[in-house]
Amino acid sequence: MLQYWTAILTEATIFAVLALGIDMIWGWAGDFDLSAYAYFALGVYMTIVLTIGKPHPPVSYVLGLHLFYPVAVVLAVVVVVAFASIIGAIALRSLREVYFSITTLGAVWAIYYWVENYTPLFNGYNGVYGLFDPLGGGMSYSAYHYYFFAACLVILAGVYVVVTRLSKSPFGRMVRAVRDDEAAASVYGRNVFWAKYRTYLFGAGLAGFSGALFAAYIGAFNPLDWRPTEIFVLYAAILVGGRGNPKGVILGSFIVYVGFVELTRYIPSPQARPELGPALRQILIGVLIILMLKFRPSGLIPERLGTDGTQVRRTWRTLFSRSARSVDEIDVDNSVASESEVDA
Amino acid sequence: MGIAVAAILALSAVAFTLEYAVSRVVNLAHGEVLTIGAYSAYVGETNFHLNIYVCALVATVFGALTAMGLNLFLIERFRDQKPLSTLIATLGASLILQNLLLIGFGGASVSYGFAQGSLLHVGPFLWTTLTIRVIVSAIVVAGMIYVFLQRTKIGKALRAVAQNRSLAQVSGIPARSVVMRTWATAGAVSGFAGFLYGETIGTITPSIGNGFLLLSITAAVGGGLGRPYATLGGALVLGLVMSIAGTYWSSAYQLVIAFGFLVLMLLIKPNGMFVRGRAQMVRA
Numbered sequence: 001m002l003q004y005w006t007a008i009l010t011e012a013t014i015f016a017v018l019a020l021g022i023d024m025i026w027g028w029a030g031d032f033d034l035s036a037y038a039y040f041a042l043g044v045y046m047t048i049v050l051t052i053g054k055p056h057p058p059v060s061y062v063l064g065l066h067l068f069y070p071v072a073v074v075l076a077v078v079v080v081v082a083f084a085s086i087i088g089a090i091a092l093r094s095l096r097e098v099y100f101s102i103t104t105l106g107a108v109w110a111i112y113y114w115v116e117n118y119t120p121l122f123n124g125y126n127g128v129y130g131l132f133d134p135l136g137g138g139m140s141y142s143a144y145h146y147y148f149f150a151a152c153l154v155i156l157a158g159v160y161v162v163v164t165r166l167s168k169s170p171f172g173r174m175v176r177a178v179r180d181d182e183a184a185a186s187v188y189g190r191n192v193f194w195a196k197y198r199t200y201l202f203g204a205g206l207a208g209f210s211g212a213l214f215a216a217y218i219g220a221f222n223p224l225d226w227r228p229t230e231i232f233v234l235y236a237a238i239l240v241g242g243r244g245n246p247k248g249v250i251l252g253s254f255i256v257y258v259g260f261v262e263l264t265r266y267i268p269s270p271q272a273r274p275e276l277g278p279a280l281r282q283i284l285i286g287v288l289i290i291l292m293l294k295f296r297p298s299g300l301i302p303e304r305l306g307t308d309g310t311q312v313r314r315t316w317r318t319l320f321s322r323s324a325r326s327v328d329e330i331d332v333d334n335s336v337a338s339e340s341e342v343d344a
Numbered sequence: 345m346g347i348a349v350a351a352i353l354a355l356s357a358v359a360f361t362l363e364y365a366v367s368r369v370v371n372l373a374h375g376e377v378l379t380i381g382a383y384s385a386y387v388g389e390t391n392f393h394l395n396i397y398v399c400a401l402v403a404t405v406f407g408a409l410t411a412m413g414l415n416l417f418l419i420e421r422f423r424d425q426k427p428l429s430t431l432i433a434t435l436g437a438s439l440i441l442q443n444l445l446l447i448g449f450g451g452a453s454v455s456y457g458f459a460q461g462s463l464l465h466v467g468p469f470l471w472t473t474l475t476i477r478v479i480v481s482a483i484v485v486a487g488m489i490y491v492f493l494q495r496t497k498i499g500k501a502l503r504a505v506a507q508n509r510s511l512a513q514v515s516g517i518p519a520r521s522v523v524m525r526t527w528a529t530a531g532a533v534s535g536f537a538g539f540l541y542g543e544t545i546g547t548i549t550p551s552i553g554n555g556f557l558l559l560s561i562t563a564a565v566g567g568g569l570g571r572p573y574a575t576l577g578g579a580l581v582l583g584l585v586m587s588i589a590g591t592y593w594s595s596a597y598q599l600v601i602a603f604g605f606l607v608l609m610l611l612i613k614p615n616g617m618f619v620r621g622r623a624q625m626v627r628a
Contacts, residue, residue: 032428090607094614097428098370099626102561103610105372109558110603117596232439235432275451279443286439293433294421 003142006149008261009254013152014213016253019234020163020246021206026235027244027303028172029199030179031096035087035104037228038111039080039204043211044221045115045122046076052130061123069134073212080208081201088200092193096182108228116223127222134216152213156250159206163246166202175199176244229282233260236285239292242299251301260284348475348544350583351482354576355537356556357563358489359530361575363411364564365506366526367419368427372434374534374560375553376441377414381407381535382542382552383445386454396458400481400539407535408528410441415527420520438557445550453547478540485533486576492529493572502526506570555599562602566609568616577618 018040025033050072054064067075091103116125139147166172178185178195186192215221233256241252264281292299356378363371384406385399394402418437422430464471493499501522504512513519541556542548559582567578582605589601609617614626 032432090611093611094625095610096625097426098431099565099610099614101428101431102370102565103606106558106562106599106603106606109554110600113596113599117594229439232435235435273450275446279446282443283440286436286443289436289439290418290433293425293429293436297425297429 003145006145008258010145010149010152010217011261012254012257013149013156014210014217015231015234015237015257016156016250017159017213018207018210018231019237019241019249019253020159021203021210022234023238023243023246023249024163024199024203024206026238027249028167028175028179029196031092031196031200032101033104033200033203034101034228035108035111036203036207036234037231038087038108039084039207040211040214040231041115041221041223041226042080042083043076043208044215045128045211046079046208047072047212047215048128048131048219048221049122050075051134052128055123059123059126059128060120061128062121069216072134073209076212076215077205077208080211081205084201084204084208085197088197088204092196092200112223112228122221125222125224127220127224129220129222131215131219148217152217155213159209160246160250163206167246171198232282232289233257233285236288236292238299239289239297240299242301242303243297244303245299245301248299248301248303252299256288346475346544347583347587348478348482349541350580350587351479352537352540352544353556353559353563353583354579355482355485355533355540357560357567357575357579358486358572359533359537360557360560361564361567361570361572362502362526362530362533365570365572366502366509366523367415367423367430368570369419369422369430369434370427370561370569371414371419372431372557373414373438373441375555375557376438376445377407377410377531377534377553378538378541378556379445379548379550379553380410380441381538382548383449383454384535385539385542386456386548389456389458390454399456399458400536403535403539404532405535407538408532411527411531411534412524414531415524419527420523438553442550442553449550451549453549455546455548456543458543474543478544481536481540485536489529489533489572498522498525558599559602562606562609566606566617568619571616571619574616574618578616581617 018036021039022033022036025031025036047069049061049063050065050067051069052064053066055061065072087104087107091100091107095103115122118124122128174185174190175195177188178190178192182192185195234253237252237256238249239252240256241250242248260281263284264277267277267280270276356374359377360371360374363369363374381403385403388394388399388402389396414434414437418433419430422433462473464473464476466476491499493502501512501517502525504515504517505519505522505526509519509523512522538553541552545552560579563579563582564575565578566582567576568574582602585605586598586601590598593601613619615621
């Protein structure tokens with residue numbers, strides 16, 4: 001039982017890091033990015049191929065180095081950010097909102113099918129495997145998992161501190177100002193593209209980093225078990241916790257991820273119908289996304305900004321107050337403005 | 345990617361763009377409407393032994409019902425929200441529908457048992473009667489859409505609502521009902537396209553809508569989102585590009601090529617190749 005909980009909470013911790021990355025792009029900059037899966041997966045792939053050594057036929061993949069795990073993590077993040085700089089430059093240059101989202105959606109599926117079919121890259125749909133005990137401590141299987149969970153918690157705490165500081169910094173406020181009113185922010189001398197682009201690279205980097213952690217956790221990755229839809233649970237988690245608020249995002253990740261795993265554990269999955277459990281889980285995620293968007297789009301702990309741009313101190317009371325929907329009302333004004341632009 | 349798939353793509357993309365035109369929503373559950381059309385025809389054929397024409401009709405009806413349900417229970421309820429919120433909501437709807445199909449029919453692929461038809465030589469090409477049937481029916485449906493948009497009162501009302509819903513409403517056009525009927529039309533076309541697609545590729549799985557959604561989006565955005573004729577042009581150009589590319593690369597890279605096409609279009613002319621003028625920034 002203890003091992004079971006350790007496993008679930010480790011996954012939730014890693015996914016919380018990923019959710020923080022997605023939330024920087026979606027919550028702070030307001031760009032709904034669907035290609036986060038690609039950055040996560042690339043982080044996993046790069047970490048594995050940089051640490052497991054040369055491929056043995058018929059398995060084939062690029063690089064095949066035997067690096068020390070932390071070095072591999074750094075390199076993986078660098079590759080992910082370099083890759084995101086291409087996608088981001090295309091998607092953010094002259095596209096916003098819906099156009100941005102569908103471009104990233106196209107990107108993630110194009111990359112997905114390419115990786116699945118082009119075996120010399122990451123061994124196609126069979127995937128890559130073979131990473132275990134990356135720091136080489138020679139621990140037993142269960143002890144390793146306990147230490148790894150502890151390490152993940154420490155890393156999450158570190159990421160949380162960095163992200164919160166960044167969120168409260170002039171940069172964090174500037175990105176939100178750009179999100180709320182691009183024209184006004186650019187009149188005040190902010191470079192809109194550069195603000196969004198940097199946020200995008202940060203977010204993608206975090207997603208790649210969480211992928212590198214995940215690689216050390218499961219040690220194997222293939223496109224059939226990990227389809228892009230697998231991380232939609234995190235979009236639900238961010239909505240539940242509160243977009244643009246690191247605390248809320250972490251809370252949401254734990255509530256939603258652990259909640260879903262626990263809820264769907266008791267759904268019978270008969271031998272003849274192995275797809276039943278996962279399918280019901282995906283349906284619940286879809287329902288949760290729609291209900292949150294409709295009834296509480298700003299989440300359990302909403303992001304709330306004071307009139308002077310500083311973050312207002314929140315209390316637990318906001319969890320239950322109706323005024324939490326105020327962020328929403330601002331959004332309605334924006335939609336009127338953007339509709340008139342389309343007609344022009 | 346054969347010419348038959350290009351014809352089906354044209355139908356699917358026009359339906360997608362009509363939905364956007366009246367509701368300003370990028371419907372990510374569009375692929376599932378096609379899939380539902382394909383599966384309802386499958387049920388009609390295997391469980392009720394209907395003939396091919398009745399099956400096509402069943403697919404059309406179920407496609408229309410699904411799209412109307414989406415509009416009634418989702419799109420209309422999100423009218424007061426940003427288009428981006430509606431997009432995310434349709435993503436949720438797509439997850440729900442796709443997994444309901446997975447529960448109902450399982451993940452294994454199924455196929456129709458209709459006669460595949462014989463081979464024909466027309467001009468320099470080798471055709472099957474199936475391909476010809478698909479192409480002819482796609483052209484007929486495209487013609488019907490044209491008549492519907494240009495010659496009927498509801499089509500005129502549709503174009504008015506697409507331009508400005510509130511203005512249409514105060515001019516005495518029942519905007520709500522026009523939007524609903526547009527969704528019904530788009531759903532019917534999608535359901536029919538799904539049936540044709542299932543017949544052409546021969547295998548139906550709950551996730552066939554996924555790839556087709558992306559192709560439809562690419563065609564619509566490449567041609568001009570929300571503009572039926574521009575979208576039709578976009579679909580034909582995309583079909584041509586993919587046919588040419590398909591002779592050099594494996595069809596497994598279809599979506600990669602389509603995405604390359606989308607990126608190229610977005611960089612050259614982000615508001616669509618058949619739309620006059622050039623937008624500095626497109627946000628929808």
